[in-house]
Each structure stands twice: as C-alpha cells, then as structure tokens.
Amino acid sequence: MSGLSVNRVHLRYPNGGGIETGRLDFGAGQIIALLGPNGAGKSTLIKALVGAVRADVEGLSVAGQTLIDPRQRARNLAYLSQTRTGPALSSVRDIIALGRFPFGAQDPEQRVAAVIETLGLGPFADRPFGTLSGGEQARVLLGRALAVDAPVLLADEPTASLDPHYALRIMDTLRSEARRGRTVIVSVHDLSLAERYCDQALILAGGCIVGQGTVRETLNADILRDVFRVSRSPDGLTPLS
Numbered sequence: 001m002s003g004l005s006v007n008r009v010h011l012r013y014p015n016g017g018g019i020e021t022g023r024l025d026f027g028a029g030q031i032i033a034l035l036g037p038n039g040a041g042k043s044t045l046i047k048a049l050v051g052a053v054r055a056d057v058e059g060l061s062v063a064g065q066t067l068i069d070p071r072q073r074a075r076n077l078a079y080l081s082q083t084r085t086g087p088a089l090s091s092v093r094d095i096i097a098l099g100r101f102p103f104g105a106q107d108p109e110q111r112v113a114a115v116i117e118t119l120g121l122g123p124f125a126d127r128p129f130g131t132l133s134g135g136e137q138a139r140v141l142l143g144r145a146l147a148v149d150a151p152v153l154l155a156d157e158p159t160a161s162l163d164p165h166y167a168l169r170i171m172d173t174l175r176s177e178a179r180r181g182r183t184v185i186v187s188v189h190d191l192s193l194a195e196r197y198c199d200q201a202l203i204l205a206g207g208c209i210v211g212q213g214t215v216r217e218t219l220n221a222d223i224l225r226d227v228f229r230v231s232r233s234p235d236g237l238t239p240l241s
C-alpha cells in the first residue's frame, strides 16, 4: 500500500545548509527513521514536507492522491515539531483537541480521550500546559499530532526529553499507529531505538540522502564510521576521533 511519496525536495538556506532529495517513497504501515548527525537536514526535510518552511516540494502525494492545498496537507500530514512550545494557559485536553481542528467542530471527541489515555496524560488533562514538566509537555504535543489521526505522522525527535519508560511507550505507540496502516516518519538520534522499532531508515548527511533501506542494512560499519563517526564495539558504540 502506498503511503507518502515525493518526487523531489529542495531547500537551500542562505548559509549553505538545507536539503536536496530525489524521489522518496515511504510505505503505509511502516515506521521510517530519519537518521543523521546534527545539522544533517532531518528537521528541514520534515518541515519541508509538512509545509512548515518554504521549499520546493514536487509531486507530494499520500495514498496516491496529490496534495495541493494547505488543507489537504493538514488533513493528511500530522506533525510534531522539534520545538516543544505550546500555549501556556491552555489545558492539556484543549491542546490535544486542537489536533482535530482540520476536521471541523462536529468531529467526535473519542480520539482525544483515547490519545490522553494512550499517552498517560489523564492526571494532567485539565492542567495548563505551562505548569507541566518538559517531558510532560513533549507528550502533550505528540498527543496533539496523534489526535489528527492523519495517514502520515512526521515526528521530529519524539523521544527527546522523555524518560526511558515514556521513550519506549511512545515508540510502542508509534508502532501501533504503523500497524493501523499509518506511515510514521521519525527523526531519532538513538540508533538502538531505530534498530528496535523502525522498518526503514533514511540516512542524511550534509542535506543529502546517503543511505536508504532497512535499518540494519543501512547502519553498516561504513555509514557508522563516515556519517556518524562512531564504531561498534562489544560495549556498544564508540566515538571515533
């Protein structure tokens, strides 16, 4: 089943950073890890796809339907930004409900309640966002993205700032979303999480795609050395000088 496809993504920032890709196909029912060192272009690629930054995005389609106007993007692409900001005075429940906005006011509330339950946000549901810890806020913002219930979820470092319990629980949740036929695209730095949870990997370096395939295939010794500047040792990953 086809998930998200795009013929080309191009964005060049004035300082030289950015992203340049050819055709990309991300299957439905899969979790795809965007991997690469700091500054590789992972956030830029996600932002370009969702329309959070002005970029040349050619032939963007979901489930075979070309996405032309912003409303189509909002309904088809849910987005968790790397920047974890939200309205300080709004309640957790209200922020998550904002995820239903693209579908209109008469949309049922069950999805919001289910997301609150899944992410363990029940105890905070009526608290103002600004009174939550960083990790709790991160879960609320992921909840808003999950509430959209879009065919594609793009999450920029969804486990950043989460404790081990919630990092694994969130990855389990993303796995469940993929099992429901969603396409889940996540940028992650933790390569072991990518190996454990993701079906495919897209490796970026210097704004270009330098590897693509299953996570195990792509995270080979050459990519680890040349892109991530680490090597595998019996103790785990070791930094190279």
Ligand SMILES: Nc1ncnc2c1ncn2[C@@H]1O[C@H](COP(=O)(O)OP(=O)(O)OP(=O)(O)O)[C@@H](O)[C@H]1O
Pocket: 013, 014, 015, 017, 018, 036, 037, 038, 039, 040, 041, 042, 043, 044, 045
């Ligand atoms: N708004 C911007 N203006 C100018 N340059 C930018 C802007 N945003 C990002 N860049 C540059 O583009 C490149 C890619 O940045 P991007 O945030 O996409 O990387 P990333 O792979 O997500 O990194 P990280 O793992 O550190 O989050 C970097 O060199 C960055 O400095």
